[in-house]
Amino acid sequence: MRQVEEAPLFGLANTPKPVAPKPHWQGHRDRLRTKLVERGASALEDYELLETLLFAFIPRRDVKPVSKALIARFGSLSGVLAARPADLVKVGGVGETVAAYLKATAEIGARASRETLQARTVISSWSALTDYVKKELQHEGREQFRVLFLDRKNQLIADEIMGHGTVDHAPVYPREIARRSLELQASSLILVHNHPSGDPTPSRADIDMTREIMDALDALDITVHDHLIAARSGVLSFRAQGLI
Known part of the structure; x- marks a missing residue:
């Protein structure tokens, strides 16, 4: 008796499965x-x-x-x-x-930037300092006032926010900065704040406030090395502009 070969079910038994292309x-x-x-x-x-x-x-x-x-x-x-x-x-x-x-x-x-800054003499490490300030403040939506407290070797002790504000103003209290400087035994400091507007040009109020802080610290023999303003377009130095 002749054996009849069975046809594959639905004609698909020997059909290879398609391989999906990789995304x-x-x-x-x-x-x-x-x-x-x-x-x-x-x-x-x-x-x-x-x-x-x-x-x-x-x-x-x-x-x-x-x-x-x-x-x-x-x-x-x-x-x-x-x-x-x-x-x-x-x-x-x-x-x-x-x-x-x-x-x-x-x-x-x-x-990581803060650790790099802490390991160096801040005032002689301008590029590290400005990189750190830019990363911290150039995109901040509200004005923020910070102080970098330095030891006798001009190395960073602490970076602290001393004032939060609106898009164009942050209240700052010179006596509070003086008190904190004494607590940390800081020998000098750098003032830092941002301009959310994007323009780092200092206002008259910025200049007057810097002078008030310097006057409050003079009696304590604490030096203000600089005041930096960070904005999207860059970082401005009061010292480089002849304002200190």
């Missing part, structure tokens, strides 16, 4: 990581550097549009890291977890 962004991630490792982080554009950071936080989607949208929304890479979580989550693809990780990354950078 286009998967290869892009590999290439970007290779570029970073082989050529260094400085070889990456700002949006590419932000992409590599987002890889860890957003594992299964193309993050290039998210990275570019963040920089477009906040103006720069530093602007992204300085942004408030409530503003970050307004960008498509950014949730509370990603916003939290971005803020943690920003704080790591700020603390």
